[in-house]
Amino acid sequence: MNVFLKLSSALVVGTLLHASSASAASPGAVEHGSYLVNTILACGNCHTPKAADGRPIAGKELSGGGLSFNAPFFAGTASNITPDKETGIGNWSNDEIKRAITQGARPDHGRLANMPLAPVMWVAFYKAMTPGDLDAVVAYLRAVQPVRNVVPLPEYKRQIPRQPYPDAEKGFTEADMLNPVRRGAYLATIGHCMECHTPFKDGKTLYEQALGKGGKPYGPDLVKGYPADWPGSISRNITSHPEAGIGRWTDAEIKRAITQGVARDGQQLQPPMGFYWYSGLKEADLDAIVAWLRTVPPAE
Numbered sequence: 001m002n003v004f005l006k007l008s009s010a011l012v013v014g015t016l017l018h019a020s021s022a023s024a025a026s027p028g029a030v031e032h033g034s035y036l037v038n039t040i041l042a043c044g045n046c047h048t049p050k051a052a053d054g055r056p057i058a059g060k061e062l063s064g065g066g067l068s069f070n071a072p073f074f075a076g077t078a079s080n081i082t083p084d085k086e087t088g089i090g091n092w093s094n095d096e097i098k099r100a101i102t103q104g105a106r107p108d109h110g111r112l113a114n115m116p117l118a119p120v121m122w123v124a125f126y127k128a129m130t131p132g133d134l135d136a137v138v139a140y141l142r143a144v145q146p147v148r149n150v151v152p153l154p155e156y157k158r159q160i161p162r163q164p165y166p167d168a169e170k171g172f173t174e175a176d177m178l179n180p181v182r183r184g185a186y187l188a189t190i191g192h193c194m195e196c197h198t199p200f201k202d203g204k205t206l207y208e209q210a211l212g213k214g215g216k217p218y219g220p221d222l223v224k225g226y227p228a229d230w231p232g233s234i235s236r237n238i239t240s241h242p243e244a245g246i247g248r249w250t251d252a253e254i255k256r257a258i259t260q261g262v263a264r265d266g267q268q269l270q271p272p273m274g275f276y277w278y279s280g281l282k283e284a285d286l287d288a289i290v291a292w293l294r295t296v297p298p299a300e
C-alpha cells in the first residue's frame with residue numbers, strides 16, 4: 001500500500017507558515033485559508049512536489065511540480081504558487097491571484113503574462129468560493145514559505161473552453177453555510193468532486209445528465225507525479241443509487257472513503273482523489289458533504 005495514503009493530516013494542515021509576510025492579513029484569515037487549501041481544496045495535490053512514495057515533500061509546500069499533465073490540449077506542470085518573487089507568485093497582487101483562481105487569468109506582467117491558465121486548474125469550480133473564503137485562501141498563499149523552484153514552461157496545444165459547473169454558476173451565500181446540505185454542496189463544489197466523478201463524453205462532462213455516475217479514467221499516461229507503481233483509477237458512482245452508488249453506505253463508511261481512501265469492502269482506493277488532504281476536514285464539514293451526497297439523484 002501507498003505510504004502517501006497513510007500519513008496523518010496533522011502533517012499537512014498549517015505547516016511552515018512564513019510568519020513575516022503574514023503580517024498583512026489577520027491570523028484568523030491565514031488559519032482559515034490554511035484549512036481550506038490543505039483540506040477540501042487540496043491545492044497541494046497538484047502543486048506540492050511529491051517524493052517517490054507519493055508523500056508531499058516537507059518544506060516544499062505549493063512550490064510546483066507536484067503533478068504534470070499530458071492531455072490532448074495541454075502538457076504542463078502545476079506552477080510554483082509560493083510567494084517566491086522570481087519563480088512563484090510573489091509579485092502578483094491579491095486581485096491578480098484571485099483572478100487566476102476564479103477566472104484562470106494570468107496578470108499582464110511576469111512569466112507567461114496574459115496567458116490563460118490551462119483548464120486543469122478547476123476555476124469553474126473555484127469561482128464558487130465566497131468572498132471571505134477567497135480572501136482567506138489568498139492570505140494563506142501569501143503567508144506560506146517562499147520556495148525557489150523553477151517549473152518548466154507549459155505547452156498549449158489547443159484552446160478548449162471551460163465548461164461551467166451548474167452549482168458554481170448558481171453561487172452560494174453566507175446563509176447557505178449554515179444549512180448542512182447547502183454547505184455540503186458548497187464544499188463539494190469548491191472541492192470539484194463532481195468534475196472527477198461525472199462521465200466525460202464527446203468533449204463534455206455530463207453534469208446535467210449523469211452527475212456523480214463515475215467512470216472517468218485517470219492513469220500515468222495523463223497524470224505524472226504519483227508513485228511509479230500507481231496503477232491509475234477510474235472514478236466511481238457516488239450518487240444515492242442503492243446498488244450502483246453509495247445509497248446503502250453508512251455515513252461512517254462514506255467518511256472513511258473520503259478521508260482514508262478505504263472503500264466499503266475495505267479495499268484501498270487509489271489517487272488522484274486527495275484522501276490525504278481530506279483527512280483534515282472537520283467532522284461538521286464531512287457531515288455536510290455526506291448530507292449533500294445523499295441528495296444527488298440516483299444514476300446507474
Ligand code: HEC
Binds near residue numbers: 045069081097117118
Ligand atoms: C488538478 C490539479 C490542480 C489543482 C487541484 C490546483 N491547481 Fe493550480 N494549477 C494547476 C496547473 C497544471 C497550473 C498551470 C496551468 C498552466 O500552466 O496553464 C496551475 C496554475 C495555478 C496558478 C497560476 C500560477 C502561475 O504562475 O501562472 C495559480 C495561482 C494556482 N494554480 C493556484 C491554485 C490554488 C490556490 C489551488 C487550490 C484552490 C489550485 N491551484 C489547485 C493545477 C492545479
Ligand code: HEC
Binds near residue numbers: 269270272273
Ligand atoms: C481528482 C479526481 C477526484 C476528486 C476531486 C474526487 N474524487 Fe472521489 N474518487 C476518485 C476516483 C478515481 C475514485 C476511485 C478510486 C479507486 O477506484 O481506487 C474515487 C472514489 C471515491 C469514493 C469511493 C466510492 C466507492 O464506491 O468505493 C467516494 C465516496 C468518493 N470518491 C467521494 C468523493 C467526494 C465526496 C469528493 C469531493 C470531496 C471526491 N470524491 C473528490 C476521484 C476523485
